[in-house]
Structures are given as C-alpha cells and as structure tokens.
Amino acid sequence: MKLLDGVHLSGIIRREIAIRVMEHCSNQRRSPHLAAILVGNNPASQAYVRNKIKACEEVGFGSTLIKKPETTSEQEVLELIAELNQSKEIDGYIVQLPLPRHIDEEKINLAIDPIKDVDGFHPNNFGRMALGLPALKPATPKGIMMLLERYQIETDGKHCVVLGRSNIVGTPISLLMSKKTKPGNATVTIAHSRTHDLAALCRSADMIIAALGIPKFLKADMVKDGAVIIDVGINKIADETHPKGYRLVGDVDFESVKEKCSAITPVPGGVGPMTITALLDNTWETYAKTHSINL
Amino acid sequence: MKLLDGVHLSGIIRREIAIRVMEHCSNQRRSPHLAAILVGNNPASQAYVRNKIKACEEVGFGSTLIKKPETTSEQEVLELIAELNQSKEIDGYIVQLPLPRHIDEEKINLAIDPIKDVDGFHPNNFGRMALGLPALKPATPKGIMMLLERYQIETDGKHCVVLGRSNIVGTPISLLMSKKTKPGNATVTIAHSRTHDLAALCRSADMIIAALGIPKFLKADMVKDGAVIIDVGINKIADETHPKGYRLVGDVDFESVKEKCSAITPVPGGVGPMTITALLDNTWETYAKTHSINL
Numbered sequence: 227m228k229l230l231d232g233v234h235l236s237g238i239i240r241r242e243i244a245i246r247v248m249e250h251c252s253n254q255r256r257s258p259h260l261a262a263i264l265v266g267n268n269p270a271s272q273a274y275v276r277n278k279i280k281a282c283e284e285v286g287f288g289s290t291l292i293k294k295p296e297t298t299s300e301q302e303v304l305e306l307i308a309e310l311n312q313s314k315e316i317d318g319y320i321v322q323l324p325l326p327r328h329i330d331e332e333k334i335n336l337a338i339d340p341i342k343d344v345d346g347f348h349p350n351n352f353g354r355m356a357l358g359l360p361a362l363k364p365a366t367p368k369g370i371m372m373l374l375e376r377y378q379i380e381t382d383g384k385h386c387v388v389l390g391r392s393n394i395v396g397t398p399i400s401l402l403m404s405k406k407t408k409p410g411n412a413t414v415t416i417a418h419s420r421t422h423d424l425a426a427l428c429r430s431a432d433m434i435i436a437a438l439g440i441p442k443f444l445k446a447d448m449v450k451d452g453a454v455i456i457d458v459g460i461n462k463i464a465d466e467t468h469p470k471g472y473r474l475v476g477d478v479d480f481e482s483v484k485e486k487c488s489a490i491t492p493v494p495g496g497v498g499p500m501t502i503t504a505l506l507d508n509t510w511e512t513y514a515k516t517h518s519i520n521l
Numbered sequence: 522m523k524l525l526d527g528v529h530l531s532g533i534i535r536r537e538i539a540i541r542v543m544e545h546c547s548n549q550r551r552s553p554h555l556a557a558i559l560v561g562n563n564p565a566s567q568a569y570v571r572n573k574i575k576a577c578e579e580v581g582f583g584s585t586l587i588k589k590p591e592t593t594s595e596q597e598v599l600e601l602i603a604e605l606n607q608s609k610e611i612d613g614y615i616v617q618l619p620l621p622r623h624i625d626e627e628k629i630n631l632a633i634d635p636i637k638d639v640d641g642f643h644p645n646n647f648g649r650m651a652l653g654l655p656a657l658k659p660a661t662p663k664g665i666m667m668l669l670e671r672y673q674i675e676t677d678g679k680h681c682v683v684l685g686r687s688n689i690v691g692t693p694i695s696l697l698m699s700k701k702t703k704p705g706n707a708t709v710t711i712a713h714s715r716t717h718d719l720a721a722l723c724r725s726a727d728m729i730i731a732a733l734g735i736p737k738f739l740k741a742d743m744v745k746d747g748a749v750i751i752d753v754g755i756n757k758i759a760d761e762t763h764p765k766g767y768r769l770v771g772d773v774d775f776e777s778v779k780e781k782c783s784a785i786t787p788v789p790g791g792v793g794p795m796t797i798t799a800l801l802d803n804t805w806e807t808y809a810k811t812h813s814i815n816l
Contacts, residue, residue: 332654349656353648356696357688359627361644383715391699393652401651404686404695404711413722415710416699420678427708 228489230377230456232369236499239372240285243510247286250519258513259288260344260505261310261319265303265329266296271322278320281502287509290316300329304337311339317513318344318362320505341516344508347393356401362508367399369500370435370456372507374409379433379454379489386412387428389444389477390437395458399435424448436477446482455483455490458497523784525672525751527664531794534667535580538805542581545814553808554583555639555800556605556614560598560624561591566617573615576797582804585611595624599632606634612808613639613657615800636811639803642688651696657803662694664795665730665751667802669704674728674749674784681707682723684739684772685732690753694730719743731772741777750778750785753792 251257260282264275275291282289292306303321310319319342325331340350346364354361363371374381386403390396396416404414417427428434428448436444437458449455459477476493484490491497513519546552555577559570570586577584587601598616605614614637620626635645641659649656658666669676681698685691691711699709712722723729723743731739732753744750754772771788779785786792808814 347652349648349652349654350645351648352651353644353646356647356651356692357642357644359644383717385717391701397651397696397699400699400711401692401696404692404713406686406713406715411715413710413712413716415708416695417708418699418701420701420706421708422678422680 227484227487228377230373230379230489230491230496232373232491232496232499232503235373235376236503239376239503240281240506243506244285246510250514250517251286255517256315257286257288258318258509259290259316260509261290261292261316263292263294263303263306263310263319263321265294265298265322266326268324271324275322278502278505281506282509285506287506288315296326298326298329300333303329303334307334307337311337311342316342317516318342318509320345341512344505344512346398346508352393352398355398358405362512363402363504364394364398365504365508366395366437366458366497366501367402368508369497369502369504370399370458371402371409372504373456373491373497373500377489379409381409381433382411384412384432385415385430386433386435387415387417387431388435388437389417389424389428390439390458391416391418392437395437396435399437403435438477440477441475442477442479444478444483446479446486449483449486451486452488453486455487456497457491457493460493460498522779522782523672525668525674525784525786525791527668527786527791527794527798530668530671531798534671534798535576535801538801539580541805545809545812546581550812551610552581552583553613553804554585554611555804556585556587556611558587558589558598558601558605558614558616560589560593560617561621563619566619570617573797573800576801577804580801582801583610591621593621593624595628598624598629602629602632606632606637611637612811613637613804615640636807639800639807641693641803647688647693650693653700657807658697658799659689659693660799660803661690661732661753661792661796662697663803664792664797664799665694665753666697666704667799668751668786668792668795672784674704676704676728677706679707679727680710680725681728681730682710682712682726683730683732684712684719684723685734685753686711686713687732690732691730694732698730733772735772736770737772737774739773739778741774741781744778744781746781747783748781750782751792752786752788755788755793 262275279289340348346362351361388400400414400416403412425448433454435456441461457476457478462472465473474494557570574584635643641657646656650658683695695709695711698707720743728749730751736756752771752773757767760768769789
C-alpha cells in the first residue's frame with residue numbers, strides 16, 4: 227500500500243512555487259498577493275483561513291486577512307469585494323464559507339471577478355472547467371488531480387466512483403476525472419444519497435473518491451483489492467484521549483481499508499494540505515497571467 | 522415498450538409556447554425573436570437551421586436567418602455577434618456549428634452575450650447549469666430532460682449510463698441527471714472511448730443515453746430487460762432503396778433493442794425534434810426575462 231502523503235507532496239510543490247516567486251519577483255515586481263475575507267467567528271473557518279495565510283508566508287506570497295464581525299451586512303461584503311476586484315495589489319482572494327445566514331452566498335460568489343476567483347466557484351470558471359477550457363479550478367479537486375499526477379496514479383480507462391455531488395468537490399472532480407487528460411480519462415460514476423446498493427458500486431471501482439462527510443463511511447468490505455482511495459472527508463469525532471476532546475477522521479475507515487487498497491490518502495495529511503497547495507497554485511496562476519509570465 | 526415520441530411531444534409543447542405567445546404578445550409587445558448565423562454551405566447545417574426557423578414560425582416567434590459565405594472572416598462574425606448582442610429586437614441567437622476552419626469556435630462562443638445564448642454553450646451558462654443555478658441549458662440535454670419529465674420516466678436513484686462525454690450532449694446531460702431534481706437524482710456513469718467493458722457497464726444500467734455518433738452501436742445484448750433508452754445519435758447510412766440514397770439511424774440498434782427495453786426514443790423523431798423544442802423554450806425564457814413576464 228502506497229500512502230499518498232499530502233503533507234510531503236505539498237512541501238515539494240510549495241518549494242517549487244517559492245522558487246518561482248524568488249526567480250520572478252524582485253524590487254521591480256511585487257510578489258503574488260492573496261486576500262481572504264472572513265466574516266464571523268466560526269472556529270473551523272478561522273483555522274482554515276489561518277492555514278491559508280500561513281501557507282502564503284511559506285512560499286513568499288503577500289497576504290491580507292480581512293476579518294469582519296458576524297453582523298456585517300451583505301452590502302458591506304459586496305463593497306469589500308468591489309474594492310478587491312479593483313485592487314492592483316491583490317491577485318486573488320477568497321471569501322471563506324460558510325457566511326452568516328443573512329448573507330446570500332450565491333450573490334457574493336457572483337460578485338467576485340472571475341480573474342481573481344482563486345476558489346474557482348464563479349460560474350465562469352466552473353463552466354470553463356466543465357467545457358475543458360483553461361480555468362481557475364476549485365482548490366480541492368485541483369489538489370486531488372495534482373496528487374494523482376505527482377504520484378503517477380494510472381487513471382486512464384479506470385472506473386472511478388465519486389461519493390458525493392457537492393459543487394465544491396463531487397461535481398467538479400467528476401468533471402475533471404472524465405476529461406481526456408492525464409490524470410483523467412476515467413469512466414466516472416457520480417454516486418450520492420439516492421444511489422442504490424452503494425456497497426456493490428464501490429466494490430466495482432478501481433478508484434473511489436469519498437466526499438460525503440460521513441465519518442468512516444467506506445469500510446474494507448466495500449473496497450476492491452488494489453483500489454485507489456482518495457479521502458476528502460474531514461470529520462470531528464469525540465475522543466477523550468485527545469487534548470482537544472476530539473480528533474479528525476475521514477470518510478474512509480482508514481485502518482481497515484489501508485490493508486486492501488493499493489494507495490490511500492490519510493486524514494489529516496492527505497487532501498487537506500493539497501487543497502491549500504492548489505489555492506497557492508491558483509494564486510500564482512492568476513499572478514503570472516496578469517504579469518505576463520509564461521511558464 | 523413505450524415509444525418516447527419526440528414529434529408528438531414537441532407538438533404539445535410547441536402549442537403551449539404558441540399559446541403563451543398569443544397571450545403575452547400583442548401590438549404593444551412584439552413576439553420573441555430568434556436569430557441564426559449560418560456560415561458556409563454545409564448541407565446538414567443548412568437543414569438544421571431551416572428546421573429551427575420553421576419551428577419559430579410554428580409557435581409565432583419572429584426569426585432572422587443570417588447567411589454568410591464560407592469565406593467570411595472571424596472578425597466579420599464577431600462584428601455580427603456584437604450587433605446581435607446590442608439588438609433590442611432579438612432575444613436570442615445561435616451560431617450554427619461547425620464553423621469553417623479559419624474561424625475559432627471558442628472565440629465565437631465567448632463573444633455571445635450569455636443572456637442571448639439560447640444554445641447554452643457559453644461558460645457562464647454552462648457553469649451556472651453545472652452549479653445547479655438557473656441557466657439557459659444546451660438544447661439537446663434540455664430536450665431530453667423535457668422528454669423524461671413529460672413521459673414521467675422515473676429516474677430517481679436509477680443508474681444512468683451516458684455514452685459519450687461531448688460538451689454538447691454527454692457532459693451536460695450527465696450533470697443534469699445527477700442533480701437533486703425531478704427528473705434527475707440518478708446515479709450517473711459517464712462512459713467513453715476509453716471505458717473498459719462497455720457492454721457489461723451498459724447491461725448494469727437502468728437507463729442509457731447514447732451520444733457517441735456510432736451507427737447502431739448499442740445492441741440488444743448490451744441492454745438490461747426493462748431499461749430506458751435515449752438515442753441521441755443521428756447518423757447517415759447508405760441505403761439505395763431510399764430516394765436520397767441514405768437514411769438516418771441512431772446510435773442504438775432500434776429494431777433489436779426495442780424488444781428488450783421499457784421505453785425508447787426513435788431516430789428520427791425522438792431527441793431531434795425535442796432539441797429544437799428546447800431551443801424554442803430557451804428563446805421564450807430569455808424573452809420572458811427581458812420583458813418581465815413571470816410564468
């Protein structure tokens with residue numbers, strides 16, 4: 227069994243990005259700059275944003291964290307977005323989700339300039355990706371594709387079952403995996419809560435991408451010998467033996483499945499860090515585009 | 522076996538559209554208007570465009586056919602598009618594909634105002650559809666969804682195999698069928714030229730949507746008893762007994778498959794007319810939006 231180590235691989239890719247920054251940026255040309263808007267005090271969101279900002283420092287990007295109170299109005303967020311769209315100092319930005327209930331996430335998403343949309347959720351980018359055109363791709367599916375590419379996982383003609391059809395993971399990864407690309411070119415099945423006999427479907431898969439948000443959902447008896455397992459889940463489960471009182475587990479029952487599969491991502495340390503690495507790569511991409519750097 | 526009769530159903534839906542036109546349009550308010558740009562002399566394209574224009578007349582839409590010679594430059598087509606984008610008299614328009622080789626289809630597609638993009642191929646519409654937002658949807662997949670809805674074909678939780686991953690049919694229909702909608706909510710597998718053991722995959726399907734462009738590809742021994750078959754193929758095969766020297770067949774071997782399935786679309790007379798009906802519906806949709814008609 228090969229461990230698909232997102233921490234290790236992220237280290238390699240982030241060093242590559244850091245080298246590009248050193249080569250291309252100087253006193254004459256500022257570094258790439260990522261901004262993040264965080265509204266409210268959701269602890270998980272705070273942790274995610276903190277990790278993204280830290281990753282920027284790691285590769286030599288500038289970063290700006292814009293923290294706003296829970297009571298911020300939709301209009302205020304829209305005005306902030308208009309400013310960021312105009313800014314010549316900021317290459318890309320994200321609006322950390324979820325937003326407080328009184329703010330319409332769709333409206334916010336549509337206000338983001340697609341050129342700076344490093345989360346890849348604007349319809350323009352999503353549509354370009356779906357059509358196979360160059361696009362800023364959502365970070366999690368892009369991170370998975372980078373992982374498959376660097377670990378040279380063969381996907382051509384394989385049957386890939388995607389568990390979950392969210393706009394953030396399931397739908398975009400199924401699109402990317404079905405395209406005539408490498409990695410990609412897989413026969414893709416999108417499964418979800420309405421799917422009959424999910425266990426049998428999973429057993430027929432050469433690769434399973436689990437993104438349902440159900441702790442340890444995928445058990446060993448649902449996995450074919452030698453399958454490749456990508457675990458996108460990040461679930462908190464109570465654990466008194468941990469200092470925080472909980473620990474993180476994926477959608478895959480790692481301990482049992484790891485004995486059966488040919489490759490697997492751990493949680494934490496698999497898809498999570500790759501998601502942030504993909505976000506850095508998107509920020510570099512939009513920076514390189516506006517600064518006419520060809521790589 | 523139920524014949525999913527696209528001619529019959531199109532007749533019903535087009536009458537419904539015609540009634541809406543009569544109800545909402547008058548001397549004070551012009552009818553919906555569709556324009557079509559046709560470049561060159563491709564006989565199939567000429568026939569398609571002719572059918573679309575004829576369908577407009579049938580429902581009381583205005584229509585404009587803009588015929589340009591094969592030698593028209595890309596710039597000229599772009600200028601034409603800019604005019605149509607500005608026009609207050611035209612609600613939607615299509616650029617008939619394929620275009621002559623010296624014209625970049627992607628560039629043309631991106632120039633179309635998404636509001637008037639009744640073919641639904643602009644990334645903005647495609648992305649909105651992929652994200653499950655309201656959008657102008659590509660005509661063929663939309664026509665298939667209308668057919669499934671009106672014939673009350675149960676798709677919830679069913680395994681739907683889509684043969685082909687084109688941007689025009691395979692990719693968008695797989696997106697639509699996987700969404701939490703009715704029809705939809707299916708477990709969708711996107712299969713293509715690289716798929717291993719396509720026959721076994723097809724035999725496992727409750728529904729097959731064939732859009733490969735290979736005459737009579739799907740045979741009876743690839744179909745499960747009681748499956749629903751949607752045939753998107755339109756292929757010319759030589760036939761001396763026909764006045765034109767050829768006849769049209771689908772991607773499905775209709776004569777053998779019809780004995781095994783529970784429902785099937787014929788070719789011609791299935792998905793083809795539904796595609797044009799969906800185009801009319803898109804034109805109505807964009808007209809209703811700009812004229813603030815709520816239905």
